[in-house]
Amino acid sequence: MAEIHLEIPPRLDYLAVVRLVVATAAALDPPLPDSRLDDLRLAVTEACSNAIKAHRPEAEDEPVVISCRLEDDRFQVDIRDRGSGFDPDALTVLPDVDDPKRLQHESGLGIPLIRVLTDEVTFEPAPDGTIVSMTLNRSSPST
Amino acid sequence: MAEIHLEIPPRLDYLAVVRLVVATAAALDPPLPDSRLDDLRLAVTEACSNAIKAHRPEAEDEPVVISCRLEDDRFQVDIRDRGSGFDPDALTVLPDVDDPKRLQHESGLGIPLIRVLTDEVTFEPAPDGTIVSMTLNRSSPST
Amino acid sequence: MELEISDSDAAVDTHGWTVLTATGEIDVAAAPGLREQLVALIEGGSNELVVDLEGVDFIDSTGLGVLVGAVRRARSAEGDVRLVCTNSRLLKVFDVTGLDEVFTIVESVDDAVTVAADQG
Amino acid sequence: MELEISDSDAAVDTHGWTVLTATGEIDVAAAPGLREQLVALIEGGSNELVVDLEGVDFIDSTGLGVLVGAVRRARSAEGDVRLVCTNSRLLKVFDVTGLDEVFTIVESVDDAVTVAADQG
Numbered sequence: 001m002a003e004i005h006l007e008i009p010p011r012l013d014y015l016a017v018v019r020l021v022v023a024t025a026a027a028l029d030p031p032l033p034d035s036r037l038d039d040l041r042l043a044v045t046e047a048c049s050n051a052i053k054a055h056r057p058e059a060e061d062e063p064v065v066i067s068c069r070l071e072d073d074r075f076q077v078d079i080r081d082r083g084s085g086f087d088p089d090a091l092t093v094l095p096d097v098d099d100p101k102r103l104q105h106e107s108g109l110g111i112p113l114i115r116v117l118t119d120e121v122t123f124e125p126a127p128d129g130t131i132v133s134m135t136l137n138r139s140s141p142s143t
Numbered sequence: 144m145a146e147i148h149l150e151i152p153p154r155l156d157y158l159a160v161v162r163l164v165v166a167t168a169a170a171l172d173p174p175l176p177d178s179r180l181d182d183l184r185l186a187v188t189e190a191c192s193n194a195i196k197a198h199r200p201e202a203e204d205e206p207v208v209i210s211c212r213l214e215d216d217r218f219q220v221d222i223r224d225r226g227s228g229f230d231p232d233a234l235t236v237l238p239d240v241d242d243p244k245r246l247q248h249e250s251g252l253g254i255p256l257i258r259v260l261t262d263e264v265t266f267e268p269a270p271d272g273t274i275v276s277m278t279l280n281r282s283s284p285s286t
Numbered sequence: 287m288e289l290e291i292s293d294s295d296a297a298v299d300t301h302g303w304t305v306l307t308a309t310g311e312i313d314v315a316a317a318p319g320l321r322e323q324l325v326a327l328i329e330g331g332s333n334e335l336v337v338d339l340e341g342v343d344f345i346d347s348t349g350l351g352v353l354v355g356a357v358r359r360a361r362s363a364e365g366d367v368r369l370v371c372t373n374s375r376l377l378k379v380f381d382v383t384g385l386d387e388v389f390t391i392v393e394s395v396d397d398a399v400t401v402a403a404d405q406g
Numbered sequence: 407m408e409l410e411i412s413d414s415d416a417a418v419d420t421h422g423w424t425v426l427t428a429t430g431e432i433d434v435a436a437a438p439g440l441r442e443q444l445v446a447l448i449e450g451g452s453n454e455l456v457v458d459l460e461g462v463d464f465i466d467s468t469g470l471g472v473l474v475g476a477v478r479r480a481r482s483a484e485g486d487v488r489l490v491c492t493n494s495r496l497l498k499v500f501d502v503t504g505l506d507e508v509f510t511i512v513e514s515v516d517d518a519v520t521v522a523a524d525q526g
């Protein structure tokens with residue numbers, strides 16, 4: 001079982017690095033299928049951009065940490081920030097797509113996307129922040 | 144000053160990930176010029192492939208660690224392995240290029256390349272291995 | 287991400303629609319630039335907009351949000367924003383978010399400027 | 407890295423030289439495949455070889471070592487390995503290692519198969 005850890009400054013311009021690392025790692029032996037790589041790239045982007053936005057300014061010298069575990073049957077990635085934490089079950093639910101009010105909402109799509117793109121996701125309070133753990137199985141895309 | 148850390152399993156198929164991370168990080172604000180990015184990509188590949196080859200089999204669960212520091216005037220990268228160490232000044236010197244014996248040597252070009260591509264390099268024995276530290280200045284390519 | 291706006295000399299007749307061609311990645315870093323451009327166009331009176339996404343290979347939720355906002359602004363000015371997209375990667379993202387039912391998504395700029403208004 | 411070998415039906419007349427076209431990255435992971443191919447060709451009697459590097463965007467010391475070994479083998483069989491390369495990235499690596507003085511580097515396959523032997 002191989003592991004990769006990446007620590008980045010809490011800055012949005014590092015998101016492209018994160019996407020590259022995670023997708024390249026997941027394309028190694030045995031590779032995730034292409035469509036799952038797309039899911040992974042987007043889910044990781046969403047989780048990491050939330051982590052970077054949540055990271056406390058006082059903690060700007062501490063990194064956002066991305067840890068990947070490549071297992072035979074699945075790819076797992078944890079993203080850890082130094083933010084104030086949140087309750088994922090208490091988020092505003094977006095109006096239905098056929099509700100004209102849907103157009104009022106330009107944000108709030110990140111967590112729903114993570115939920116649909118991954119096979120499993122947990123949001124754990126960590127001392128001083130949050131750990132988002134996402135799992136993508138190699139087989140049977142969830143979508 | 145931003146820092147990026149990357150930990151990879153000691154396997155040569157991770158070299159492409161390392162190249163990507165380091166070059167992407169160095170292309171961020173303020174970016175290294177393109178020709179220096181090429182120097183960096185190659186120097187890091189050479190140092191990392193030596194690190195991976197030197198890593199002791201018993202230490203296969205311990206990572207090779209790549210740490211980048213982005214400073215205003217230079218880019219620094221350390222590569223740390225769990226190998227047996229070596230004396231960089233005791234390496235075989237390759238024959239001159241106009242010596243027919245030069246063609247006998249298919250290896251031994253890594254360290255000379257690192258020396259010419261970087262502005263500064265040190266090989267420090269670390270507890271349990273080696274740390275290769277390379278610096279590339281943003282201005283004045285050395286080559 | 288790169289942006290390019292069609293001018294009136296364009297080879298293709300766009301029937302008065304303005305075509306904005308985006309290329310690259312529309313992520314949280316690029317989205318503000320796209321939003322600024324779209325808002326400027328709509329506030330400048332170009333509320334019939336085509337956003338050509340054929341050269342875009344990645345879009346995140348921030349990029350989607352920008353498109354949602356542009357559609358709202360254009361429609362409330364009796365216009366629309368139509369998306370040209372055949373890339374299955376992006377179509378999947380529109381699909382899983384349900385936004386394929388909110389956006390008008392067509393296969394070419396030509397389709398975008400000729401489909402009847404009520405198909406949106 | 408991908409490899410392709412010219413066959414005798416090729417459109418370009420290679421004056422009996424065999425052309426091996428490499429694309430991608432020739433790094434420590436890809437080098438063994440390149441070495442195997444070159445050794446097989448030379449041992450099979452094709453000691454006049456052109457390696458077309460125009461599609462290669464990265465080469466490391468292991469890749470350089472494979473080319474050195476191929477040149478040695480070919481020359482000791484009275485042949486040569488000639489490299490087609492105009493990419494400044496790769497030329498710089500040949501330059502800083504001094505290997506530009508060891509290899510015969512030309513700008514096109516056509517040049518490779520027509521330059522006089524002693525220009526090597």
Ligand SMILES: Nc1ncnc2c1ncn2[C@@H]1O[C@H](COP(=O)(O)OP(=O)(O)O)[C@@H](O)[C@H]1O
Nearest residue numbers: 050051054083085086107108109110111112130
């Ligand atoms: N890692 C995190 N730490 C703290 N809060 C978070 C984190 N991730 C998400 N949130 C909260 O959840 C909200 C919804 O996130 P999301 O669905 O990604 O939409 P958006 O980022 O567009 O608001 C965010 O606005 C933020 O308040």
Ligand SMILES: Nc1ncnc2c1ncn2[C@@H]1O[C@H](COP(=O)(O)OP(=O)(O)O)[C@@H](O)[C@H]1O
Nearest residue numbers: 193194197226228229250251252253254255273
């Ligand atoms: N990180 C390292 N740990 C231990 N030995 C090393 C390390 N880096 C280089 N070496 C030693 O130095 C030698 C020369 O390295 P190099 O110039 O890169 O050429 P090559 O890898 O082709 O032998 C290697 O063969 C190895 O014995």
